[in-house]
Amino acid sequence: MRISALSEQSDVTVASIKFYLREGLLFAGESSSATQTEYDTRHVARLRLIRALIDVGGLSVAAAKAVLAAIDDDAMPIVYAFGIAQHAVTASLASSSRPSDESLAEVAALKAERGWQTFEENPGEPIVARVLDAFRAIGRPDLVELMPAYAEAAELVSRADLRSVVEVGTDDRSRMVETVVVGMALGDGLFTGLRRIAQEHNARQLGLPGSSIVREPGTDQEPEIDPKGNAS
Amino acid sequence: MRISALSEQSDVTVASIKFYLREGLLFAGESSSATQTEYDTRHVARLRLIRALIDVGGLSVAAAKAVLAAIDDDAMPIVYAFGIAQHAVTASLASSSRPSDESLAEVAALKAERGWQTFEENPGEPIVARVLDAFRAIGRPDLVELMPAYAEAAELVSRADLRSVVEVGTDDRSRMVETVVVGMALGDGLFTGLRRIAQEHNARQLGLPGSSIVREPGTDQEPEIDPKGNAS
DNA sequence: TGCTTATCGATAGTGGTACTGTCTAGTGCG
DNA sequence: CGCACTAGACAGTACCACTATCGATAAGCA
Numbered sequence: 001m002r003i004s005a006l007s008e009q010s011d012v013t014v015a016s017i018k019f020y021l022r023e024g025l026l027f028a029g030e031s032s033s034a035t036q037t038e039y040d041t042r043h044v045a046r047l048r049l050i051r052a053l054i055d056v057g058g059l060s061v062a063a064a065k066a067v068l069a070a071i072d073d074d075a076m077p078i079v080y081a082f083g084i085a086q087h088a089v090t091a092s093l094a095s096s097s098r099p100s101d102e103s104l105a106e107v108a109a110l111k112a113e114r115g116w117q118t119f120e121e122n123p124g125e126p127i128v129a130r131v132l133d134a135f136r137a138i139g140r141p142d143l144v145e146l147m148p149a150y151a152e153a154a155e156l157v158s159r160a161d162l163r164s165v166v167e168v169g170t171d172d173r174s175r176m177v178e179t180v181v182v183g184m185a186l187g188d189g190l191f192t193g194l195r196r197i198a199q200e201h202n203a204r205q206l207g208l209p210g211s212s213i214v215r216e217p218g219t220d221q222e223p224e225i226d227p228k229g230n231a232s
Numbered sequence: 233m234r235i236s237a238l239s240e241q242s243d244v245t246v247a248s249i250k251f252y253l254r255e256g257l258l259f260a261g262e263s264s265s266a267t268q269t270e271y272d273t274r275h276v277a278r279l280r281l282i283r284a285l286i287d288v289g290g291l292s293v294a295a296a297k298a299v300l301a302a303i304d305d306d307a308m309p310i311v312y313a314f315g316i317a318q319h320a321v322t323a324s325l326a327s328s329s330r331p332s333d334e335s336l337a338e339v340a341a342l343k344a345e346r347g348w349q350t351f352e353e354n355p356g357e358p359i360v361a362r363v364l365d366a367f368r369a370i371g372r373p374d375l376v377e378l379m380p381a382y383a384e385a386a387e388l389v390s391r392a393d394l395r396s397v398v399e400v401g402t403d404d405r406s407r408m409v410e411t412v413v414v415g416m417a418l419g420d421g422l423f424t425g426l427r428r429i430a431q432e433h434n435a436r437q438l439g440l441p442g443s444s445i446v447r448e449p450g451t452d453q454e455p456e457i458d459p460k461g462n463a464s
Numbered sequence: 465t466g467c468t469t470a471t472c473g474a475t476a477g478t479g480g481t482a483c484t485g486t487c488t489a490g491t492g493c494g
Numbered sequence: 495c496g497c498a499c500t501a502g503a504c505a506g507t508a509c510c511a512c513t514a515t516c517g518a519t520a521a522g523c524a
Contacts, residue, residue, distance in 0.1 A: 002499080013483090016483065018502080022502090023482095033500095035500045036501080045370070051369075093425070095287045119432070124425040127421055128422060128426055128429070131418050134284040134288040134289075134418055137280045137284060138280050140411070147426070149388055150422050152388055153386070153389045154385070154427040157381060160381030164377070178372075179372070182375070186363050186366055189363045190360060190379065193358075194356060194383050195386040195390055195423075196318050197357060197360070198383070200314070202393075203394060204349060204350075235470090235471070248511090248512065248513085250472090250513095265519085267471045268472085268520070293510080293512090294510095
């Protein structure tokens, strides 16, 4: 298969394939001559994985690269790969500012309460702490009370994730790693989407003021939310 | 308060304040002369909210603008504001490709099963469907089975969200809207962080192969995940 | 009144990310 | 033989979120 065929099968432009090759996300094909390289189905699968991580999982190219490297490296223990995936998936939320000690202590307290054990470097903790800081900074310290419910939900989800890893069978390392990594990257999107749906449902159940004003299905006068920001 | 004082109190540079003024995220102060504008604590609060949405919530400037406009507009029913926040917070996940009918049908089935009711335009559905598509595209249709557990978690979280809105008291519209919007934007980060922690905990509980190899606390040879992508 | 410092508003420039385009030189195939 | 296709290198683009600079004031102080 030449690059144009690979492009067709993977739905990635030739230019982008070249880009991913350059960036090291996609392994090279077999060069048969100076102007000919053979690609195969592994390249197709890889490109689909790349796109899933980037488009659906929202990873940067650099983060996707790190994650793919973890999948590829047979010598890398699964738990390391796990950490890499966590960092990669989480990178966009890792701002430069340090969370306050107060919030970090609250996270630690929650962990103790739930019996959660992790290493210090778990990227989740500063992220959570910074959210708590933000709640306080905007004058809504009451929102800190959301944390236990979110923690319960997080536990539910993570148990499901781990179950799907174990079901793969512990003999196939690369498949296990892939499951972990993909589950983490795409699971965020899955949860976010479901949360949106559940939120609308529950909001309607509650009959929030204004609910009745919402257009009936069929009236398609939508509140305009232009993602490009030409709002209002 | 002049702009330099505002800058100090909000921890936002003067240049960035000017930028947010230009972009319409921050309302102007009271101009007392051609070179003097008075800002007050409302500007400080607003800047903190802007930063929370952008830094912690990961919104783009344009999305933050739409969300702030929804908070500001007293004539906007809460449920509209809700939809705007959903779109804004979700925009980065809304890729251009359409999800398959198969996946959309699966989402619809889940909704029916759970008794969830929403309007067609809920942005969560295509997001979820696209994740399901991605699972299949990378040859992991088994991961679709994760959805029910995620849905349960989503329901848990959204109920907590709504509870925090109602607790505000239904008389203060702008505060309710703010709660909805902030909860949605920052809640994603909160959940993501907690999920990371829970995942590490559960992975260790399970004793995944490789767990024992992980450095003991104190050994700080970390698996290098350079977010800039110079990995390996 | 003169001088310094701050500010306003406008516009231009920067750095990062993810591609996309162009070019040269070299095949494969009918 | 001719022409579409290809490899590989590198320059260019588009968008985003700032950041820097500038001329024209204007306020505070001596």
